[in-house]
Amino acid sequence: MTKSSPGFAGIYPPIPTAFDANGKIDYKAQAENLARWEAAPLEGYVVGGSNGEYISLERAERVELVRFTRANSAAGKQIIAGSGMHSTKATIELTIAMAEAGADAALVVTPSYYKSKMDHRTLIAYYTAVADESPMPVLLYNVPANTGIDMPVETIVELSAHSNIAGVKDSSGNVGKMGEVCHRARSGFQVLAGSASSLLGAIAMGAVGAVPALGNIAPEQVHRLWSFAREGDYESARAIQLPLIAVNQAVTARFGVPGLKAAMDMLGLYGGPPRPPLLPLEPVEIERLRTVLTQAGLL
Amino acid sequence: MTKSSPGFAGIYPPIPTAFDANGKIDYKAQAENLARWEAAPLEGYVVGGSNGEYISLERAERVELVRFTRANSAAGKQIIAGSGMHSTKATIELTIAMAEAGADAALVVTPSYYKSKMDHRTLIAYYTAVADESPMPVLLYNVPANTGIDMPVETIVELSAHSNIAGVKDSSGNVGKMGEVCHRARSGFQVLAGSASSLLGAIAMGAVGAVPALGNIAPEQVHRLWSFAREGDYESARAIQLPLIAVNQAVTARFGVPGLKAAMDMLGLYGGPPRPPLLPLEPVEIERLRTVLTQAGLL
């Protein structure tokens, strides 16, 4: 049912989707961005994650972006495809389509609309059904800031027993929880940190890698941080980590995807407009963001 | 751009979608349920709302359910179609399709995935774009328990100035807020209460009607409650209201859509299974629900 389970140690930026002024995907800009990321020390990409505005994409666009990324990246780069839909059946079908489009793993967000019913029993049933049918390894995706759901340790640990569930991307920033998962999940289960703000803390507690928005605009720094920490040189890692926190807050919690795209525009990548309902930053926000990037030495 | 704005005074149950054991829509069961509701004193239906599991439906299924409900209900019944999607463009297109399928009004839920960015400016832009293009009146849909977004009074009031935004369905249960909206919105803007637990309070504060889950299983009682309150007989209304609160909590906050469907099964309607990831109630939950219905005199 699955390829031999790959390792996800490393940095996998959740790449944004380039839109033109009419809200259409701009594949030329997407290719240029990918060329930049390909030159950086990255182990792969998350395609169709929260920063990819997957929620605003058509299903066909999501599949095409995976195919496109696969075609425009080196063979060794792992493609992790966001394949979460709102019904179990739709998620399974999209996961299969993503594997056919060239993805190496599926990143499956917690369903979240019926929040009070997304209990242990329901999440176990959901992920088990998806992992049973997925032709590639599944990564759980916990992102409470977007979903309002914070998957409990017990649920993650029980799901880790499934041979086709390879790990979890946890964007909660709760490194104590990540450590508890590392301790109690089956051996080989991998934790990926979802946020660069606490990346060093997450690695200290046992995370093997990360899916950081910041990886799009500062891949070298984020990767160096990760490398130093992996080698046990926490002091050098901390010297990189601390100045990046304010930048990361700016392109996530504070300004969100429009902020990440504005930062990309400032840094010579193609950011462009988000797809509505998301709106571009206002001029005063752009200036604040510029200050943050300048203070961190990225501009 | 719009038909002459209709009134929404009355009770509009958010009808569930009947699925068979394989998760397919069971139109025969849906028709039988509709026949029951048609015999009840209801002003219309919400099709494809939260209780209709719209989030787990394919787009084509959502449209077909509207067409089907229109075809199976009396001419005077108003069909309010849930037409919210995750991108502005997709919502506009579905809203137009819903009008063509026979809907009288669109119920448009707040976009919610990028919660920190769903600010006043973004919501104004979103709803204005949708209302500008909608061939039928738009109702705002505020349901914080599902979306994690609670649309502020200021935003609702500003949107009420749009001639094609007819009102708001507010499921927050915050009747003070509903009153403030009634007071400050443009004259004629209509507030529909989303919950039967505080329906009498909502009417007292100015709501003209409701979209209550309870309307599916106790339409006569809910409608009588509403009628008494409209006529100013609050004491009679209260005598109906108070025993219904526990039932309403059971089929919404406590047991959710699976609870509503289990109650329908008990009451001779077709409930059936929810579509996964939602799971049917467990036996012990069914017994608790039966007790609640019995205590309220519905069984």
Next chain:
Amino acid sequence: MTKSSPGFAGIYPPIPTAFDANGKIDYKAQAENLARWEAAPLEGYVVGGSNGEYISLERAERVELVRFTRANSAAGKQIIAGSGMHSTKATIELTIAMAEAGADAALVVTPSYYKSKMDHRTLIAYYTAVADESPMPVLLYNVPANTGIDMPVETIVELSAHSNIAGVKDSSGNVGKMGEVCHRARSGFQVLAGSASSLLGAIAMGAVGAVPALGNIAPEQVHRLWSFAREGDYESARAIQLPLIAVNQAVTARFGVPGLKAAMDMLGLYGGPPRPPLLPLEPVEIERLRTVLTQAGLL
């Protein structure tokens, strides 16, 4: 153990505590305010509630304020004394002292520091111990905006069986919950609404009275609203209710106790400074508050 249980139907403003510029209680100003309130149609006062800044008062000050209010108010006015402390023993002792100082009932806030432990079992034990020892009727006090604790219906209903627990002041604004309490609590158990924003809705659902901050600055209006609703004239009540919501939001959620005091200063009562850590409003906030009062016709 208790006097024959009094009725709390009516309006009981939670009176603020007058401080001079040095943070000392200004009894002269307090007396002048009381004289104004005595001339208004009010059934009594809550002394040492949240708006009385009880949390910042010394224990002796809290007792003295009750004695002072008793001495400066008509015989028929009921004095409800906030007597919640953080330990069970301290609450019992203060409750006894409050009765000796002339209070007619005790308003006992939920303990809240150890939030995760304030479960049903703990709250039942706490209130039972206090009510067992109290020489006067106890009112439960649920104020989640300040405490982070929202007492469940089950807990209130179980406590209502205690002969010395006369009712609950619920400041949650959740009128559905108030209705459920009215329905399931022992006969005679009284619900007082804690907020004027949803007062009409609360009365519709069964509340007998209120403890509204707004009662300090608009007692005639609030009392008229209550009287109309009690008589079943909901339309007249609503005409008073709706314009008051914005004012109430301003002197509670938005500007808090400093806002209430600033409003009192504008209206010819003594507001004065709050006790630190609370700070007086800033000039720009005062202007905004003045606009709100003016728009509501209070200025």
Next chain:
Amino acid sequence: MTKSSPGFAGIYPPIPTAFDANGKIDYKAQAENLARWEAAPLEGYVVGGSNGEYISLERAERVELVRFTRANSAAGKQIIAGSGMHSTKATIELTIAMAEAGADAALVVTPSYYKSKMDHRTLIAYYTAVADESPMPVLLYNVPANTGIDMPVETIVELSAHSNIAGVKDSSGNVGKMGEVCHRARSGFQVLAGSASSLLGAIAMGAVGAVPALGNIAPEQVHRLWSFAREGDYESARAIQLPLIAVNQAVTARFGVPGLKAAMDMLGLYGGPPRPPLLPLEPVEIERLRTVLTQAGLL
């Protein structure tokens, strides 16, 4: 205004207060516990913190506990005294009394009752007033699980400029925030982690020490974890950290102070009953806790 600022690198357990069956402080048991802790490798104690049930203590008891701890501990041990009250004036007076009783530093919790008013301006004014008058260094105390207030980075950073504010104890578990504070606060400002669940992550991000409930029952392990991390041996530190997380969750979030006391009873310290309203664990909870301690090798 201050002694030369001491360093707080190290482990400072927030020691519980021993009560007898009547709820009185049991100083004999307290002395015996202290003798155990004195034999452990600890840099000092927090007296009158959340785990000390300060909120349920009389003011005089809080001062006496500091005097008693000073008298029963070695000269080199630093005593950090919880001195937060609800008014600014009361906090200042208690802080001065704590210094006279022998404390080396004051731990001042955020005021929290008027949550919506505890904004940047108010917190700056509060802590500045306290630090201006305190005869010893002040540590800010951020504990959102108890207070509902999460002090923003901006506020902590601005307060770090005060020469008598030595650091912050942050119990939020948000190590990204701790890192940001380390980066932006004045040089020498010290961050103490409030939770053992993410201690290693916190140290990685720049925290110099911790105030962990777990330090009361597993001081050697916690101190070894800290030492390894300080020396850069993160692998050895992680081997200690991970099995402790479940224990820490049990004696904090899950079972709270009653859980910590029950664990102390199991481990040969005096735990005894908490002071009401807190209740002792129920038998079934005790068994669950015993399992957790056994699995972690502490029993």
